[in-house]
Amino acid sequence: MKRYLIAGASRGIGRAIAEKLAADDAVLLLHGRDTVALAQTRKAVEPRCAEVVLLVHDLAKRSSVSELISEAGNAPIDLLVNNAGVAVVKRFTEITTIEWEQTVGVNITAPFMLTQHFASRMPPGSSVVNILSIAARSGFANWSAYCMSKFALEGFSQCVREELRDRKIRVINVYPAATDTNIWNEIEGDWPRGKMISPKDVASAVAYALRDRLTSRLKTSPCPV
Ligand SMILES: NC(=O)c1ccc[n+]([C@@H]2O[C@H](COP(=O)([O-])OP(=O)(O)OC[C@H]3O[C@@H](n4cnc5c(N)ncnc54)[C@H](OP(=O)(O)O)[C@@H]3O)[C@@H](O)[C@H]2O)c1
Numbered sequence: 001m002k003r004y005l006i007a008g009a010s011r012g013i014g015r016a017i018a019e020k021l022a023a024d025d026a027v028l029l030l031h032g033r034d035t036v037a038l039a040q041t042r043k044a045v046e047p048r049c050a051e052v053v054l055l056v057h058d059l060a061k062r063s064s065v066s067e068l069i070s071e072a073g074n075a076p077i078d079l080l081v082n083n084a085g086v087a088v089v090k091r092f093t094e095i096t097t098i099e100w101e102q103t104v105g106v107n108i109t110a111p112f113m114l115t116q117h118f119a120s121r122m123p124p125g126s127s128v129v130n131i132l133s134i135a136a137r138s139g140f141a142n143w144s145a146y147c148m149s150k151f152a153l154e155g156f157s158q159c160v161r162e163e164l165r166d167r168k169i170r171v172i173n174v175y176p177a178a179t180d181t182n183i184w185n186e187i188e189g190d191w192p193r194g195k196m197i198s199p200k201d202v203a204s205a206v207a208y209a210l211r212d213r214l215t216s217r218l219k220t221s222p223c224p225v
Contacts, residue, residue, distance in 0.1 A: 005029040008084025010037035012181030016199035022048040031055040059110035082111035083131040107149035124168035
């Protein structure tokens with residue numbers, strides 16, 4: 001039985017990834033804060049997977065991330081998806097220290113703590129997937145806090161990838177463009193939601209990366225990583 005932990009699975013891209021990865025041989029550990037939304041994700045995946053465990057924690061607080069880690073139990077995780085994220089979008093002069101710290105907490109410190117804990121215990125062939133953004137590659141006016149957090153996670157995970165290589169654990173970074181999810185509801189402006197990609201597109205890319213890497217390595221190496 002495989003165990004997959006998806007942070008931020010209550011809606012949007014995280015929910016779509018949960019729906020895509022649901023399988024008879026998988027236990028899905030689904031994280032979120034909104035219990036109603038998380039229950040909807042559970043309802044969508046439960047008939048298609050071995051077991052669903054819900055983890056309700058605020059990732060902006062380090063103590064809550066530690067509680068999530070304890071609640072996830074001692075059995076190893078085969079896939080960690082660092083997907084939970086927040087977007088504060090305003091001129092850099094207007095960002096409050098609370099907004100800055102919240103962005104750092106959810107988008108950087110939580111993935112750091114989750115990766116540090118779970119990747120240390122992963123068996124060979126496991127994966128860490130980070131949902132980054134095109135904002136991990138380019139700066140955009142008014143997106144400084146968000147870009148800062150995605151650039152930071154990019155740097156962290158590039159180094160972690162090298163540290164985990166010998167243990168045959170993959171670190172896969174995904175860089176979605178604008179995706180039509182609730183994250184845009186709170187962002188001021190007239191955004192072309194109809195032209196955005198869908199969360200299902202991102203989930204398909206994640207599933208493809210997980211599947212493709214496994215298959216291509218199998219062709220060249222006796223070790224399936
Ligand atoms: N949408 C885009 O255009 C886009 C593009 C590139 C990358 N991304 C990235 O994709 C990821 C998912 O975003 P999304 O677009 O699917 O947004 P979303 O629909 O707003 O979902 C965000 C998820 O993160 C969780 N989350 C937010 N703050 C949290 C906190 N303090 N503690 C715990 N969980 C928290 C939410 O949980 P609750 O709702 O239960 O609180 C929710 O499950 C993010 O990392 C985002 O940066 C999005």
